[in-house]
Amino acid sequence: MTTMLDAPAAAFHVSTELPPVLAGLLPCVLQRDGDLLAVKDLRTGLWVHANEAMALTLGMPLLDLLGHSDADIFEPGVATVLRAAEHTALAHGEPLTSEHRFEIHGQRREFSVLRWPSPARSDGQRWLCSVWRDLAPERQREAQLRAALEQIEQQQRANELLQRELADQALRDPASGLYRRAHFDDQLRREVDLSTREHREFAIVFLSIDPPTAQARALGAPGRQRVFEAIGRLLRGGTRAMDASCVYDDSRFAVLLSGVGLATAHARMEGLRRKCAAQIVVHEGQDLGFTVSMGVASFPHTAQSQDELVAACEAALGEAVRRGGNHVTLAAIRFDGA
Template identity: 50%
Template sequence: MDTTASDSGVTPPPAGLFGQWLGGLGSREHEAALRLLSLIEPQGSMVSVKSLANGRYVYASSGMDMLFDKGEAQIVGSTDNDLMRADEVVAMRRAEQSVLAQRGMVLSEHKLELGGRRREFTVTRAPIGTEYLMALWTERTEERHRESHLQRALQQIEQQQKALEQLRRDLQKGSGRDDVSGLYLRAQFDDQLLREIDLSTREHREFALVMIAIDASPTKMGELGAEAQQRMLEGVGRMLRANTRAMDAACRVGEERFAVLLSGVGLATAHARMEQLRRQCMAQIVVLNGEDLGLSLSLGVASFPHTASRQEDLLAASEAAVLEAQRRGGNQVVLASIPFAVLS
């Protein structure tokens, strides 16, 4: 018994000149081409094929007739002038000329007024020999709307952040804190570290020192510009102020270096808290000109007295740990190594 094309699962060949062209292929190539065409529309795209000789469509997948609100018979045989406005036709021709000049695949963006609604598409074109031009159409209208809504939301967040940061600066004037991040300065950090060492020595308890660095390289930070750098520093300040206790000390100790003293906290607890901070940091939105800059930190955790029992050694250990976190690619929490005494 004979098996028809539909029984075998192969899409019937398209009608018209393009169908004749497909029919001229070898049997395997013909079947492969038909199967490929049948897979395209379920993925949300449409295909058209245009004759280079007269600019008329010789093939259009089923979604194209819905796109232009015409039956297939009206799409096949039509030109862009029959389907689109004059300015849209000019944009189409410009894109097609680029394909012919390059003799390769070219992607372009198009906006069409269809049914009283402005719709946006990406169209990928490629020549088929010297006679036809195939185009893969993918609609981006809803995606562009979502991007527009996100852009407006980010702009609102940016305005709110600017207003809150200005209010914070006004309230903390004369408090001895860093104007940009709102954190304690290096002098207060050094005093607090000495007090914490003295208190922990007398009461035989631990505390943790965390060194923090913004992951962006100095080159990238320079490229971002002064305003972007300020936004990043403000973002770190917000994160640290919101995630440290009153008894802790969060400080800005360098241009792009921060430190946190976690009073009465051991190494394991400090690591868990900083890992939580790292995850929260990834969700932090830092906005400039409607764009999320992204914020990623490297953190090095040391403890007193297990990592080191002297101020300079503790600082060196935490600095080595944060450098190791950066060496591993950033966005990590690294524990400082604990020295082991060798018994003679």
């Protein structure tokens, strides 16, 4: 048995033409890195050398490995795969690395195996040296890195969402939850440009709250805020994602209805007017019933420019107020050469 252990070391010294001190250093290096070492006699296919790490991994006494073949040590399917990898390494003629996955004592293991066939001696003796590296720590590090990267990506997405929410909140009126006038003006400019290029219609609406009753006025600013909140809910629930509902100034709201004609806009706003009139808003035990007046204008039928459109809508709202409120008025349609 001593001869079997010494033979591969001697062969390693001769075949590699390395000083004995370097050949003797190899097991120490492998032991430090935790790699597994096995040397096989290519003529017999028997293991002639292995280190303690290999024996511990396979769960066998070291001496039980020596003098046995892969078929004695591994499951038949595993032995077949290892034998095929050895043939590939022999045909390659140079150190060759391959990866193997199989179970050892019911545990799934993964190894990177570097195989190096020694040159033949004068008597034809050859050995196959294989260094096995357990990939579990590397795979664990990769999994930890992926998890860390996913966590960073999730945090970035959360930060981006928070930034968008904060930016969106800055654009909204806190009482009604509707956008401020700056957003409405921006959307209106875009819609005028889109309508001009694609020859399509859209409408805008100005809405004002009719004068409150004496009882509602007595509740002051808190009561007015409750009414604003109610109108905000009604406008958000009664408009589409492509529309824009905004607080236009201290007394008026504005709605942009994208791709909607004058008749459709009137019908939708008439429905909103009825909902406002029927809305129950309670503050300090009192019902703050309210009504609204609305003016509706469309582009390009009632105006040919943004300024004209706003002026036409304001005029229609003024007419609704003059009629006593709780009314929806349409802007006049142009009948000129345009």
